[in-house]
Amino acid sequence: VQTLAKERGEKCPTKVTNQVFRYAKKAGAS
Known part of the structure; x- marks a missing residue:
């Protein structure tokens, strides 16, 4: 998940991570 968040948008990792979750x-x- 972290890798995806970094690839999707390093500017807003928290926001992206939330979307991924x-x-x-x-x-x-889970």
Whole structure:
């Protein structure tokens, strides 16, 4: 997840990470 966040947007890692976490939750990944 961290790598994806870094690749998606290093300017806003926290925001991106939050989005990734939301997507993971939607997909059903803990």
